[in-house]
Amino acid sequence: SDRGEKAISSLVDLGFVVMKQGGDGSLTLVTHSERIIASQVCASATLEQDDFTTKYVVLPLCFGHMRSSEPRKFALSCHSTMPITIEPVQTPPKMLATAAIQLAIAEGESQALLSHPVFGEMLKLW
Numbered sequence: 214s215d216r217g218e219k220a221i222s223s224l225v226d227l228g229f230v231v232m233k234q235g236g237d238g239s240l241t242l243v244t245h246s247e248r249i250i251a252s253q254v255c256a257s258a259t260l261e262q263d264d265f266t267t268k269y270v271v272l273p274l275c276f277g278h279m280r281s282s283e284p285r286k287f288a289l290s291c292h293s294t295m296p297i298t299i300e301p302v303q304t305p306p307k308m309l310a311t312a313a314i315q316l317a318i319a320e321g322e323s324q325a326l327l328s329h330p331v332f333g334e335m336l337k338l339w
Contacts, residue, residue, distance in 0.1 A: 225250070225251075225252070225275070226248070226250055226275050227246070227248070227249060227250070227251055227252075227253070227254045227273075227275060227287075228245070228246050228247065228248030228249070228254060228273070228274040228275070229245065229246050229254065229256070229271055229272060229273045229274055230242060230243075230244070230245040230246075230271075230272050230274060230312045230315075230316055231243045231244045231245070231256065231258055231260075231269055231270070231271050231272075232269065232270045232271075232272060232308075232311075232312055232315075233260075233261075233267070233268075233269055234268040234269065234270055236264075236266075240270065240308065240311050240312065240315070241315070242312070242315040242316060242319055243258055243260065243269065244256050244257070244258035245316055245320070248274060262295070270302065270304070270308070271289060272304060272308065272309060272312045273287050274309070274312065274313065274316075317339040318339060321339040322339065323337050323338065323339045324337065324338055325337050326338060
């Protein structure tokens with residue numbers, strides 16, 4: 214019987230980010246997977262436990278599916294040497310926007326469109 218990746222008949226637009234959620238609700242990019250057309254993606258990171266209530270959010274970035282408002286269906290596998298709790302949470306559009314912006318700033322290429330001799334770059338696109 215076919216098992217694993219060969220058993221999947223369709224490929225989809227996949228990618229995800231791991232964000233650390235601060236006590237004030239702020240999000241900071243920790244790591245991300247490569248965005249590819251495939252049946253699976255992976256990323257690895259060492260997550261800090263700097264507080265008892267440290268939280269991380271894994272956000273799927275399936276831009277090929279943005280036309281639908283239905284929740285994204287995916288399976289997540291986490292491996293840890295320490296006990297962890299994993300639970301589904303609501304992800305408002307603002308959270309996805311924050312993740313996409315931070316990923317673009319961290320990994321994207323920028324181009325200055327407007328600059329001033331004294332003030333420097335004033336308009337930059339990623």
